[in-house]
Amino acid sequence: MLLLGERPAYVDQLTDRLKKLATKLFEDLPKGEAITLKGTNDLYSLESSENLFIVQYGNLSGYHQDQLALYYEAGDLIGLTECYQLPSLRVAVEDHADVVQYSANTILRYVNETKERQAIWNSYLITLMTIFQDAFGRNHLSSTQPSTxxxxxxxxxxxxxxxxxxxxxxxxxxxxxxxxxxxxxxxxxxxxxxxxxxxxxxxxxxxxxxxxxxxxxxxxxxxxxxxxxxxxxxxxxxxxxxxxxxxxxxxxxxxx
CATH class of the missing domain: 2.60.120.10 (Jelly Rolls)
Incomplete structure (x- = not known):
């Protein structure tokens, strides 16, 4: 993912770490359903919160209170907070996007099948949480330009x-x-x-x-x-x- 706004170098190191963890974590994931998402201002107004998506290609954005916060990139996992019914970014799809769809249960069972995956999964979640915590801590979202x-x-x-x-x-x-x-x-x-x-x-x-x-x-x-x-x-x-x-x-x- 690409967060907007000025940020210290360690944030980019964290996002690189997140990509590497995702690649390692999902390398043996069973093949999911490849689908093309249509353009929408709110993905989960159309999709069930039981669906998770791994981005393959396309333009997807995350909004916080109608303010653009980040762009999703290939390999990003979308929908975790929705499946846990937690406050979430609004995910918008511009034009269309190619993703692989999984049920939340499939992903959660997979990451808990072995201790190695559990460890990687925990690192993934902690890294993701740290990225967002840092962004909010630096008032990142309040300084993001809405015209982008x-x-x-x-x-x-x-x-x-x-x-x-x-x-x-x-x-x-x-x-x-x-x-x-x-x-x-x-x-x-x-x-x-x-x-x-x-x-x-x-x-x-x-x-x-x-x-x-x-x-x-x-x-x-x-x-x-x-x-x-x-x-x-x-x-x-x-x-x-x-x-x-x-x-x-x-x-x-x-x-x-």
Whole structure:
């Protein structure tokens, strides 16, 4: 999972530990039912609290009192607090998500079958609790920007407009878009590419218009959140540099 907001390095170490524990814990888990969840603002308003889900692919978010708190990632287990009927984050599914579904009883029986699994399970739960305890202890949720989130665009719709003020950085999670300067196409933005960062960093107005070519799911991240993200996830910086290099190369080819 990816928690939003500024956080110390040890929190990322905890989330990495959680991933490793989950991988080890569920490596022998019997095959569950692979399903695709439809887009919804509240997963458990549609699903039984007796169902648990292991994320395979897709955009799922956790909300606390309508405030975006985290993004779920592949390998994350969703639904533990629901199955125990405890206060829970509201889980939203953007567009669709591929998951493996299990009954809560199946998971709980499995993790208690051997002492080794019980030990890993206890470590998993303690690590998960520590992550959330730390987030709440640092008032993480109160500082999360509510404007961060997923946006949908149909073919031809403008994602960003040349000349507008820049406040957000964007990533296309699904689909592709074309880039125009003075109504002349100068490039394209593909899935997983970051765009709109230059104007945010320089404080200038948008230098280009970006239009969806096909249905696009876009993640919008406010400037402050994006700066926090590149500080805590160096790979994001590398992706940004690669995207910019590709765009510069495309512009050079247009000039030649």
């Amino acid at each position: 989130g997923f946006l949908n665009f149909e073919p031809g719709q403008v994602i960003i407009n040349q000349g507008d003020d820049a406040h957000d950085v964007f990533t296309i999670l699904q689909g592709k878009a074309d880039v125009f300067v003075d109504e002349v196409k100068v490039g394209e933005v593909l899935t997983d590419e970051i765009f709109g960062a230059m104007a945010v960093f320089t404080g200038e107005q948008r230098s280009a218009t970006v239009k969806a070519v096909e249905h696009c799911t876009v993640l919008a991240v406010p400037q402050e959140e994006f700066i926090t993200l590149i500080k805590s996830h160096p790979q994001t910086t590398m992706t940004l540099i690669e995207n910019m290099a590709r765009q510069i190369k495309a512009l050079n080819s247009q000039i030649q």
